[in-house]
Amino acid sequence: MTPEPSSRPRLAAGCRMNEKSQQPRVLLMPERALRLNGPSLEIVERCDGQHTVQQIITELQKLYSKADPVKVEQDIVGYLNLLQEERALDFE
């Protein structure tokens, strides 16, 4: 499933990041935790039900301006899909 560019990803019920003061940063969900660093942290922080998929892509392309923008987009879409299949994410 490919998310619509206009949809707004939001962490699913019962899925959340640990506190900013805690290291390493992780995404917590039932019976597992996903380590977040660099780009994955930037993506998950924007899965707040406010940012659209397109906005996340645009912002990360700016943040990682040295990377190939097409590759950045593919990686983001792939990662969002993975989180959705894990049921850590809903597209609203």
Place this chain on the structure above:
Amino acid sequence: MKIPVSSPLALIAELTHRCPLHCVYCSNPLELTRRDQELSTAAWTEVLRQAGELGVLQVDFTGGEPLARPDLPDLIRAARSAGLYASLITSGLPLDEKRLEELVRAGLDHLQLSFQDAHEESANEFAGTQAHAQKLRVAEWVKRHRIALTLNFVIHRRNLDQLEEMLALIREISPARVEFAHVQYYGWAFANRDRLLPTRQQLDRSLEILQRAQEQLRGRIRVEYVVPDYYANYPKACMGGWGRKVLLITPAGEVLPCHAAKILPEMKFENVQVLPLRRIWEESDAFQKFRSEDWMPEPCRSCDRRAQDFGGCRCQAFLLVGDAAATDPVCSLSPRRKVVDAILTKINAASNGAISTKSEWLYRTNP
């Protein structure tokens, strides 16, 4: 040789052994802890604080039935203050809407609701009490809150042919996650093993159904299941390895590497009321005992899989061949595999439609 010790990821907090159910496969030990031996609210609060400092990410409040503890909201708050993700593993029995709201307000992240079957009558038989209708109500209440819901179906020979009905129930409730947990043969389940172990034919069919369900529900419901390891070629990496990922604290404060370890002879498990949790995790004899590879006999010692399954389960080795330091006998490379094969042969030969009657179960008692 002392190896560097990483932080545990999860703490299983057995708050009490008291429970309204009497499941024939309960993972609690046969010798249950009495109420007057249970840790106080203050003691658990301190344990949770220490767990957070030790690097634990998640706590599973379980039992017995953790809802039997009236201080559960306080303990959830303590877990959240310690930076932990808080899960409640429950039968759902002593729960009403108001109490659930209280738990959610306290910071509960995830509720796992156990099911004994898809049908009321048989579910009540396996649980030794009336419970099924209440579970359906609890699932509905949970979905009104922004917390995660897992349904956990305990499966075995007597209900494995009802998977389709269970899946229909799951589609109706539509939780984010479902776990099909094959009974593991320790404690009460070991005592009832000959009535619980599925046949090979049942198992093969069930795997087909579960794989299909996993595909069909992908993106909607995460379906997880584990094969009962008597039928596996290689053992499970029990608890992710002895003293590597998980620690369990009993109602009386003893710190164990798993649910069953108390059965092992000549082991001394430390208590959180006596020693700091970090010291128990990093340095106690019990946690050191099977943590490295030093204890391993052949064929484990030179096996390519030794860093994958860590020689399998110590408690299973003890239960099946009387030696906690033996290769897990479910492993096809184990010289003692014939012990497991003999059990399977007996089950598969004897189970041509014979239905055990209720009176044969050994029901879990109450402390």
